[in-house]
Amino acid sequence: MEFGSPVTPAGIGAYLAPGPSSFTDFVTANAPHLLPGRTGDAGRPPAAAPGPRGGGHTLDVPHGTTIVALTFSGGVVIAGDRRATSGNVIAQRDIEKVFITDSHSAVGIAGSAGIAIQMVRLFSVELEHYEKLEGVPLSLDGKSNKLASMVQQNLGAAMQGFVVVPLFVGYDTEKEPAQAGRIVTYDATGGRYDEWLGYHSVGSGSVFAKSSLKKLHDPSADLAATVRTAVEALYDAADDDTATGGPDLVRRIFPVVVSITGDDGAVRRSDEEIEAVVREVVTGRTERPGG
Amino acid sequence: MTMPFYSSVDQLLRDRSELARKGISRGRSVVVLTYSGGVLFVAENRGRALRKVSEIYDRIGFAAVGRYNEFETLRNAGxxxxxxxxxxxxxRDVTGRMLANFYAQVLGSAFVDQPKPYEVELCLAAVGGDSDSDELYRVTYDGSITDEPQFVVMGGTTEPISAKLKETYRAGLDLPAAVAVAVEGLQSGMPNGTPAADRLLGVSALEVAVLDRSRPRRTFRRIEGAALRELLPEENRSVDAPASSGVAGGDDVPAGGGAGDGDQPRS
Structure with missing residues (x-):
């Protein structure tokens, strides 16, 4: 790797030449060293890095844990706990793993936090770049397919143990509000799956969160009830999975919850609102620990 | 390309200036001005699809007149x-000044190096934290760059519009007042002999956008349809020339004025 490689493309000409509407394609052609997992030569992932499963020693990097997503009558809600773990250690108590990627979509991440955050950052720029160049945003399926190709790009790193599993949610502005909330999941190879049942969860606590959602999810519920269901599911995940952080009332660290509706677009719910919901859930669990 | 005859640098640049100026003055005008809430762009544009005003970044907007394909290239580059x-x-590291300098470099070097200069004039606007830190840059076909404190008028016949704005513009206008100032300015730039009915610009003849200081991240917002109608002065609200009136969207004419017959102003 050359450390002296320029940060911006070689010349003004690259900007002026006719080119793709995709930010990733433009950067791949002109400044590949800026892309995640690239070291400047031909887009290969760093080959020598021994992964947790490959080499003789482990590389302990932070991992994100549980994300839940569920649809409701007005759109879709996505929520994530705040813990990142590295082996048995809590790497960060207040990491944010749910990101608003444009006016009507959001992504939650589980897996290698570093790679995942870079991927989401690139994905957000990609969506905005396309929207600005073309004057219209990508369709919801266009966005989710783009994310699939970015997950697939990471396959080399995933083989070494640095798996990234995003959970994509969006509001399809071309559909009726009751059908507009969409959830799309991915596997490490870039496989893309629509979740038509209306709820899903990824990460280490997802088994418990999904069981909880199976019982509680109501597609015809309103926003407030749906936020409550999401917080309940995260509580259940944290209850049984050590890597998932429960609500931290001492430090006032609460789950990140994003709602996407037709009128307001993607909105991060305020800490005050979530704190009130969390306190209700905790009070409920004090009386009945099983929820 | 061989150069059989000597022509002075001075003459060469003058010819290029003339070509560019002619191309720019053929289109319809754009006004960019600062108001209390940010920066306002108002363009006379009969089309819905080909835009003259665009978002560049969170706090930066772009307006252009002249040849569409050329300023579209520049917009994409920005x-x-x-x-x-x-x-x-x-x-935070993307600033209006940086982009304005980039455009000045591109236009300036094309003006002397390329076979044909860009026939465009640009305004790059950046909205700041308060009205004192708003920036308006005007970049012309030869790469000259100026930092305008209040408003920028480009394209078409600019003199009457600038004169009108000098009279009516005040710092700290609210949005409806600023729209009124801009629209009245544009109307004063219509060529003599325009029928009175066509002198009023309605919703379908205007492209309006703002950089709204109060918005959290991406400040650029288009104002269209009913929202725009409410902002227009009273007498303009009822004007709504149907899109089928036969006027093409965009301002483009054949390069070089279509072999000599393109000297008539189009609007």
Whole structure:
């Protein structure tokens, strides 16, 4: 790797030449060293890095844990706990793993936090770049397919143990509000799956969160009830999975919850609102620990 | 290309200036001005699809007149540059001054190096934290760059519009007042002999956008349809020339004025 490689493309000409509407394609052609997992030569992932499963020693990097997503009558809600773990250690108590990627979509991440955050950052720029160049945003399926190709790009790193599993949610502005909330999941190879049942969860606590959602999810519920269901599911995940952080009332660290509706677009719910919901859930669990 | 005859540099640049100026003055005008809430762009544009005003980055907007394909190339270049810069460093590191300098370099070097100069004039606007820190840059076909304190008028016949704005513009206007000032300015630029009915610009003849200081991240917002009608002065609200009136969207004419017959102003 050359450390002296320029940060911006070689010349003004690259900007002026006719080119793709995709930010990733433009950067791949002109400044590949800026892309995640690239070291400047031909887009290969760093080959020598021994992964947790490959080499003789482990590389302990932070991992994100549980994300839940569920649809409701007005759109879709996505929520994530705040813990990142590295082996048995809590790497960060207040990491944010749910990101608003444009006016009507959001992504939650589980897996290698570093790679995942870079991927989401690139994905957000990609969506905005396309929207600005073309004057219209990508369709919801266009966005989710783009994310699939970015997950697939990471396959080399995933083989070494640095798996990234995003959970994509969006509001399809071309559909009726009751059908507009969409959830799309991915596997490490870039496989893309629509979740038509209306709820899903990824990460280490997802088994418990999904069981909880199976019982509680109501597609015809309103926003407030749906936020409550999401917080309940995260509580259940944290209850049984050590890597998932429960609500931290001492430090006032609460789950990140994003709602996407037709009128307001993607909105991060305020800490005050979530704190009130969390306190209700905790009070409920004090009386009945099983929820 | 061989150069059989000597022509002085002075003459060469004058010819190029004339070509560019002619191309720019053929189109319809654009007004950019600062108001209390940010920056306002108002363009006379009969089409819905071909835009003269655009978002570049969170706090930066772009308006252009002249040849559409040329300023579209420049607009794309600006968006690419801003996004690459913001992605490699941070969103705060993309500034209006940087982009204005980039455009000045591109236009300036094309003016002397390329077979044909760009026939465009640009305004790059950046909205700041308060009205004192708003920036308006005007970049002309030869790469000259000026930093305008209040408003920029470009394209078409600019003199009557500038004169009108000098009279009516005040700092700290609210949005409806600023729209009224801009629209009245544009109307004063219509050529003599325009029928009175056509002198009023309605919703379908205007492209309006703002950089709204109060919005959290991406400040650029288009104002269209009913929202725009409410902002227009009273007498303009009822004007709504149907899109089928036979006027093509965009201002483009054949390069070189279509072999000599393009000297008539179009609007």
């Amino acid at each position: 968006i690419r540059m801003a996004d690459v810069r913001g992605y490699s460093y941070d969103r």
